[in-house]
Amino acid sequence: MSIMIPAWVDGTLVPVEKLEAHKKGLRHKAVSVFVLRGSEMLLQRRALGKYHTPGLWANTCCTHPDWDEAPEVCALRRLDEELGITCVTPEFRQNLEYRADVGGDLIEHEVVDVFVAHAGDDFTMALNPEEVMEAEWVDHHEVRRRIDANPDSFTPWMRIYMDQHADAIFGNELA
Numbered sequence: 228m229s230i231m232i233p234a235w236v237d238g239t240l241v242p243v244e245k246l247e248a249h250k251k252g253l254r255h256k257a258v259s260v261f262v263l264r265g266s267e268m269l270l271q272r273r274a275l276g277k278y279h280t281p282g283l284w285a286n287t288c289c290t291h292p293d294w295d296e297a298p299e300v301c302a303l304r305r306l307d308e309e310l311g312i313t314c315v316t317p318e319f320r321q322n323l324e325y326r327a328d329v330g331g332d333l334i335e336h337e338v339v340d341v342f343v344a345h346a347g348d349d350f351t352m353a354l355n356p357e358e359v360m361e362a363e364w365v366d367h368h369e370v371r372r373r374i375d376a377n378p379d380s381f382t383p384w385m386r387i388y389m390d391q392h393a394d395a396i397f398g399n400e401l402a
Contacts, residue, residue, distance in 0.1 A: 232256065232291040242294040249279065252326070252334030258301045259339050259384070260288040260317050263400060264346040267364040271310065273382070274360045279329040282360065284373075285382040287312075287344075298340035306344075310362060311353030317342035321395045327383035335384065341396055367397070 231242035234255035248255045262269040269287045273280055288309055292301035299317065306312040320343050326336040354362060365373070374381050374389055388396060 230291070231294045233294055245291060246278070249329070249333040249335065252336050254324075254336045254338060255291065256298075257289065257291050257335075257337035257339040258298050258305070258342070259286055259290075259388070260302050260306060260342045260344060261396065262287040262306075262312065262315055262344045262346055263397075264350070264364060266366050266368075268367055268370060269346070269352075270363050270365055270370065270385075271354075271359045272361045272363075274356060274358050276357060279331055279333050279335075280382045283382045283385075284380055285385045286388060287362075289382070289384060299342075302340075302342050309355055309358040311351070311355065314349050314351060315344035315346060317344040321392070323392055323395075325384060325387045327387065329383055337384070339384075341388075341392070343396065343400070367393075 230245040232245050232248055232255050233240050234243040234248045234253040236243065236253065243253060270284050271287060272284050273282060275281045288306050290301060290305040292298055302317040320341045322338065322340055324338045326334065329335050352362065371389060374386055378386055
């Protein structure tokens, strides 16, 4: 079954098969979530079976909404599907756009709704091994150090978020 995502074709938002959007580098909608716990953020390492950027570290959850799916609904759905997280409430932070080569002749040209959620005392997760091979809580200073030391171990969008948008995404929350 092919997944249809919202993408712009000739200036009109239409449903496009996800892989086609990446092969053609079409501008398309996306959702990213950062789950925070104090000064730490929950990172995920993408499963090796992912068709692009397998085995790379990324923010907690990054995905594409289904056609006509609200970004908030998408964020909750994918947190559950990827990491088994159902105990957080994502808050919208900003909308941003980026374009990045993700390897294999694929391009992510995303218009992203970015959300932040806070892990409470009731926080639990159960990783879906088809989506995520591991997850780790990492202090934001350490995330930046790891990106600087080994940028190729992180997805292009994670590097872009931390290099260009961290202040707008996190404000003073990770001070």
